[in-house]
Amino acid sequence: MNTIAEHIADFLKEYPPFNNLSFHELSDIATNIRVLNLEKHSVLFQINDVLHDSFYVVANGTINLTTIADAEETILNKCHEGDIFGLRPFFAKNNYMMTAKAREESIVYAIPIAVFRPFVANNSDVLNFLLESFAVNSRHTKDTVNQGSKLISDTGYYNDQQTEMQYIQTLTYNNSPLTTDQNSIVKDVAILMTEAMVDNVVVCEKNNPIGIVTEADLASKIATGRYPITETIDKIMSSPVVTVIENVSLAEAQLLMLKHNVTHLCVTKDGTSKSVVKGIISEHDLIVAQASNPGVLIKEIKRSQLPKDLKQIRDRLSDLIQNSIQKNIPISHISNIVSEINLAIIKRAVELSILDLGSPPARFAWLSIGSQGRKEQLLLTDQDSILIFEDVTSEKYRDVKDYFLRLAKRTTSILEKVGYDYCPNGHMASNMLWCKSLTDWTKQYNSWMNTPGENSNDLSSIFFDYEIAFGEPKIEEAIEGVIFKNATNNTLFFDFLGNDALKKNSPLSFFKKFIIEEEGPHKGKFDIKTRALMPLIDSARLLILSSNIKGIKNTYLRFKQLAITDSKNAEIYLSCAEAFLTLSKFRTLEGLKNDDSGEFINIRDLTKTDREKLKNALTPMKDLEELIKSKFQLTQFS
Amino acid sequence: MLDWLKNINKEHPDFWKNYLTKFETKPNRFVVISTETSGLNPEKDVILSLGAFGVVDNNIVIKDSFEAVLLQYKFLHDNNLSNEFIVESKMLKLLEEDALQGLIDFIGNAVLVGHHINFDIEMINAGLERLDCGRLKNEALDVDMMYRKLKDINDKQFSLDDLSEIYKIPKSDRNSPSEDAYRIALLFLKLKSRLGIK
Numbered sequence: 001m002n003t004i005a006e007h008i009a010d011f012l013k014e015y016p017p018f019n020n021l022s023f024h025e026l027s028d029i030a031t032n033i034r035v036l037n038l039e040k041h042s043v044l045f046q047i048n049d050v051l052h053d054s055f056y057v058v059a060n061g062t063i064n065l066t067t068i069a070d071a072e073e074t075i076l077n078k079c080h081e082g083d084i085f086g087l088r089p090f091f092a093k094n095n096y097m098m099t100a101k102a103r104e105e106s107i108v109y110a111i112p113i114a115v116f117r118p119f120v121a122n123n124s125d126v127l128n129f130l131l132e133s134f135a136v137n138s139r140h141t142k143d144t145v146n147q148g149s150k151l152i153s154d155t156g157y158y159n160d161q162q163t164e165m166q167y168i169q170t171l172t173y174n175n176s177p178l179t180t181d182q183n184s185i186v187k188d189v190a191i192l193m194t195e196a197m198v199d200n201v202v203v204c205e206k207n208n209p210i211g212i213v214t215e216a217d218l219a220s221k222i223a224t225g226r227y228p229i230t231e232t233i234d235k236i237m238s239s240p241v242v243t244v245i246e247n248v249s250l251a252e253a254q255l256l257m258l259k260h261n262v263t264h265l266c267v268t269k270d271g272t273s274k275s276v277v278k279g280i281i282s283e284h285d286l287i288v289a290q291a292s293n294p295g296v297l298i299k300e301i302k303r304s305q306l307p308k309d310l311k312q313i314r315d316r317l318s319d320l321i322q323n324s325i326q327k328n329i330p331i332s333h334i335s336n337i338v339s340e341i342n343l344a345i346i347k348r349a350v351e352l353s354i355l356d357l358g359s360p361p362a363r364f365a366w367l368s369i370g371s372q373g374r375k376e377q378l379l380l381t382d383q384d385s386i387l388i389f390e391d392v393t394s395e396k397y398r399d400v401k402d403y404f405l406r407l408a409k410r411t412t413s414i415l416e417k418v419g420y421d422y423c424p425n426g427h428m429a430s431n432m433l434w435c436k437s438l439t440d441w442t443k444q445y446n447s448w449m450n451t452p453g454e455n456s457n458d459l460s461s462i463f464f465d466y467e468i469a470f471g472e473p474k475i476e477e478a479i480e481g482v483i484f485k486n487a488t489n490n491t492l493f494f495d496f497l498g499n500d501a502l503k504k505n506s507p508l509s510f511f512k513k514f515i516i517e518e519e520g521p522h523k524g525k526f527d528i529k530t531r532a533l534m535p536l537i538d539s540a541r542l543l544i545l546s547s548n549i550k551g552i553k554n555t556y557l558r559f560k561q562l563a564i565t566d567s568k569n570a571e572i573y574l575s576c577a578e579a580f581l582t583l584s585k586f587r588t589l590e591g592l593k594n595d596d597s598g599e600f601i602n603i604r605d606l607t608k609t610d611r612e613k614l615k616n617a618l619t620p621m622k623d624l625e626e627l628i629k630s631k632f633q634l635t636q637f638s
Numbered sequence: 639m640l641d642w643l644k645n646i647n648k649e650h651p652d653f654w655k656n657y658l659t660k661f662e663t664k665p666n667r668f669v670v671i672s673t674e675t676s677g678l679n680p681e682k683d684v685i686l687s688l689g690a691f692g693v694v695d696n697n698i699v700i701k702d703s704f705e706a707v708l709l710q711y712k713f714l715h716d717n718n719l720s721n722e723f724i725v726e727s728k729m730l731k732l733l734e735e736d737a738l739q740g741l742i743d744f745i746g747n748a749v750l751v752g753h754h755i756n757f758d759i760e761m762i763n764a765g766l767e768r769l770d771c772g773r774l775k776n777e778a779l780d781v782d783m784m785y786r787k788l789k790d791i792n793d794k795q796f797s798l799d800d801l802s803e804i805y806k807i808p809k810s811d812r813n814s815p816s817e818d819a820y821r822i823a824l825l826f827l828k829l830k831s832r833l834g835i836k
Contacts, residue, residue: 002703003689003729003816035698037827060808105806107824110697 005030008109011059015082017129021119029119034110035059038102044086046099051089054110058083061106062593066099075319078103087130089113090120173267175279179204182211182234186222189213189233200264200280203237207276209266211237216263238262245271246278253281301344305352307417310345314380314418317341321378322592331378331585332556339375343368343469345418346385346411350470353410360407361400364389365475366429370462372469374537375554376584379591379598383412383420384462387429388441388475401435408435427462438475442482449486452496461500464541467553480550487545491632494546498632501538502625507531507618514603514615525600528590532583532618536576539624546632555580572627575620582617586610653739654771660747661775668693668779669748670826672818673758676713680760684713687729688737689816690744691823693751696830698823704744705816706730706737729814738765750778751826753798753818781822784829801825 008030012018018026034054038044038061045052047067056063063079076098079085088096090113120127178201180189193201193215203211213233221227221236242260244253246267256265267279297313297320304310317338324334350366370384371377387408392400408429416422429435436444448463464483468476487493507526509515514526540558543566552561559577563570591598603611650658671690677683685708692702707727714721724731732740741762752758755778763773782796785804798818802809807824 002700002705003814004691004703004820005700007817007820008700031701033700035700035824035827036696037824037831039828039831042831105828 002031005033008033008059011082012057012109015057015084017084017126020123020125020129025119029111029115032112032115034112036108036110038063038106038108040102040105042102044100044102044108045096046101047097048095050095051093052086052110053089053114054086054112055084055089055116056086056100057109057111058085059107059109061108062103063106063108064101064103066101067097075322084133087133090117090130173279173281173285174198175267177202177266177277177280179207179277180233181205182232182237184233185229186218186227186231186233186236187229190218190222190229200282201233202241202266202277202280203233203239204277209241209243209268209273209277210234211239212241212264212266212280213237214264240273241266243268243271243273244281248281254286257283257286297341298344301341301348304348307349307352307414310348310414310418313341314345318380318592321588325585325588325592331581331588332554335376335378335554335584338378339372339467342372342377343467346372346415346469349411349414349418350407352414353407356410357403357407360389361396361403362389362392363472363475364404365471365473366411366469367466367476367479368469369427369466371465373462373465373467373553375467376537378584378588379596380419380421381597382423383415384423384427385412385429385434385469386427386441386463386466387435388438388479389436390472390475391437391439397437401437404435405430405432425460427460438478441479445479445482446486449483449490449493452493461497461538461541464545465553483545484548484550488548494542494632497538497542497545498628501535501542502628507621508615512615516603517600522600524602524604526603527599528583528587528601529597529599532621533580533587535621536580536583536624539628540576540580542628543631569627572620572623576624579617579620582613586614586617650771651739651769653742654766654769657742657746658772658775663747665747665749665777666694667746667748668751668826669745669776670698670751670819670823671745671755671758672752672815672822673761674815675761676710676717676719678757680757680764683761684708684710684734685737685761685765686710686723687727687815688741689814689819690741691819692748693823693826696827698820698827703816704741705814705819706732706740708732708734708737710734729816734765735769738762738769742766742771745776748776750774750776751781751822752778753781753801753822753825754795755780779826781825781829784826784833788829788832798822798825 005027009023009026012026012030013021013023018029021029036044044056044063058079058081060081063083063085064075065077065079065085066075077085079100085100086096120130178192178196178198180192180201180203182203182205184203189201193199200212200214202209203213211234213236217236217238222229222231227236241264242256242262243266244256246269248256248265248267253265257263263283265281266273266277267281268277269275297317300313301310304313321334321338324337325331346366346368354360365388367373367386367388368384369386371381372384385408387404389400389404412422412428412430422428427434445463466476466479507515515531516526517523537555540555540562543562544552544558547562547565549558549561549565552558556577559573559580563573563577566573586601587598589598590601601614603614606614669690669692671688673688674686675683676686687705687707689705690703692699694702707724707729709724709731711721713719750759759774759778766773781798781801785796785801786792786794796804798821799809801807802821802825805825805828807821809821
């Protein structure tokens with residue numbers, strides 16, 4: 001027993017499964033520990049490495065557990081301080097099924113299996129924890145966190161299931177293939193294919209497939225003049241056709257295509273050519289299935305039936321964001337994609353609610369407002385939305401409003417299950433105030449914009465960033481028209497917005513030091529949202545409204561557009577646009593690191609270069625502030 | 639005139655002879671070492687406590703450690719110092735000769751690693767001289783020198799706290815040579831991989 005072993009035992013006792021052991025037992029374990037330092041991106045073990053004689057605990061830093069599929073590294077899990085990983089040697093003899101790689105410089109404790117095994121055998125709580133960690137086949141999601149323990153899966157079983165799940169789930173194929181019988185004329189079949197916009201047709205005899213004709217057959221046999229277009233189809237078909245059973249996995253389908261050197265597989269009821277045709281799998285289906293790419297996610301969203309399916313997709317989206325950031329894809333790109341996916345989720349949530357409640361009694365528009373309205377939502381933030389329905393006669397009004405409120409309640413609750421928290425300020429369509437007819441909304445915007453400050457409790461600038469998620473685009477246009485009509489030469493309104501934008505506290509002190517939170521739960525951290533991002537967002541909105549530019553909803557694009565419209569200040573706008581991207585990236589990284597909204601950044605954790613980068617991103621704000629002050633003559637207020 | 643010959647033939651203690659034989663093989667282990675001394679003069683001052691860890695294959699082996707408080711009653715008495723810290727310490731308490739013998743057995747032929755290690759070695763050598771032993775033969779690495787070499791800095795020294803700060807090694811509020819040795823060991827691992835030392 002030495003001093004350091006004691007410290008390590010002190011550390012371990014905070015985390016499962018070690019919290020089930022006595023301090024004496026922990027001291028024994030700690031004495032036998034080895035301490036390793038892993039440089040950023042160094043690999044502790046990788047797939048197919050021989051098992052180590054130890055498992056590992058993260059003492060400091062973050063370790064990514066990844067698997068490689070299709071030359072693509074997929075993160076299975078992130079291990080933070082106190083998490084255990086590399087449990088495989090406890091339960092299996094074959095080699096590692098995943099790669100453990102340091103995401104940042106990390107220190108890990110290696111606990112020899114031989115030393116720990118007796119404690120496992122003698123303590124059922126410890127054993128259970130290890131088993132659960134090893135066998136858990138769900139993703140590390142909010143649910144597992146809520147159970148109070150972070151389980152880190154470590155199995156091949158999990159891996160296989162993971163890949164299989166992805167494959168099966170995403171291997172969608174045409175299940176109503178074009179069929180024809182062997183006596184059809186080539187020309188007729190070609191017309192049929194063109195009309196159906198497919199590149200293949202299955203030739204059947206009593207519903208059983210006997211051959212297939214693809215565009216390649218038409219090109220090589222008809223277009224070359226070898227056969228006339230009046231020939232019967234059986235002369236030019238490729239036969240026999242390769243058949244598979246219905247729930248074939250992606251990997252299997254891929255192998256079959258390679259083996260038989262074909263581009264299409266015919267799905268039949270029992271997998272032989274002696275049964276009914278069920279569908280056709282094309283090479284294209286496989287390509288689509290392979291990557292967890294945004295297109296696939298959107299497709300899957302459209303097919304989801306339950307909130308939990310949507311949630312699972314949203315979880316995968318987080319991985320996508322993280323991978324994209326790691327690959328240094330520009331943040332403006334990523335946020336575009338993410339917004340589209342978020343939008344698709346919201347859309348699907350509304351659709352699911354409509355499926356439950358029956359069709360709406362009037363046309364309506366579901367608008368996302370706030371950050372989603374600006375297409376800047378990278379992390380799971382809260383939901384902000386409004387609902388506008390078309391004007392109806394007064395006797396129908398009550399029923400219609402009632403229907404839309406129910407619709408909104410249902411939708412927001414679905415979204416909440418997906419992981420978007422309710423807006424703490426109640427800025428949601430399910431709120432009576434924000435679910436009303438077009439006329440009422442027009443009145444609302446008129447009063448906000450012509451008499452700002454009088455009912456200022458209600459006025460939040462987020463209502464001026466909106467994006468239609470579902471419904472009638474004309475309604476959105478109508479509201480946009482109202483806003484821009486009111487905005488013209490509306491000094492009072494711009495004064496109000498301007499002061500609102502500038503009242504946020506500055507991010508740097510007089511001595512160019514970060515101003516950090518002085519009290520509260522985030523004491524000592526830098527509030528990047530309120531102090532840095534919000535002023536930029538508010539200013540961009542103000543300037544774009546006052547310049548009467550419609551349709552540009554994203555802060556980055558707004559600054560870019562302003563640089564064109566107001567070219568004498570272009571330099572300021574462009575540096576603001578860049579600064580906005582930099583700050584968003586900081587926030588997103590922080591959010592991914594802590595699984596939260598990333599609002600508060602711990603300055604001390606940043607490297608020196610990052611700190612400088614962050615500081616540089618804050619400098620354009622001063623110029624922007626001056627610009628706004630002079631443009632709107634705000635000095636009398638501020 | 640032949641006094642120096644006497645010295646050469648002077649009988650060393652057994653543990654020292656044993657130590658010398660270990661250098662017939664090449665070292666495959668590092669030992670990180672830190673001492674706490676009564677002052678900075680190797681002639682007059684003594685080691686009060688020491689801590690050491692073995693590092694093998696980029697691993698700090700917690701079990702492979704040596705730590706002790708030295709019972710320097712005479713020194714403390716002569717200099718009118720309190721021996722309270724000895725009483726309070728939970729570490730192993732040894733007489734200087736036993737501690738040094740234990741340390742020599744522990745380090746063997748390992749490459750020594752420390753922060754400003756030359757001073758630690760001088761202190762140990764002074765102690766060894768009192769036991770009729772020779773001087774330490776181990777190679778030695780200094781983490782401060784390693785850092786300066788890495789960054790190509792020649793005009794400045796870095797304290798252990800400075801280096802810990804740079805590499806974000808958490809400081810511990812309890813202060814003992816073992817903890818210093820552990821921090822040096824972490825620094826050593828980080829610097830070692832950066833410098834590409836095998």
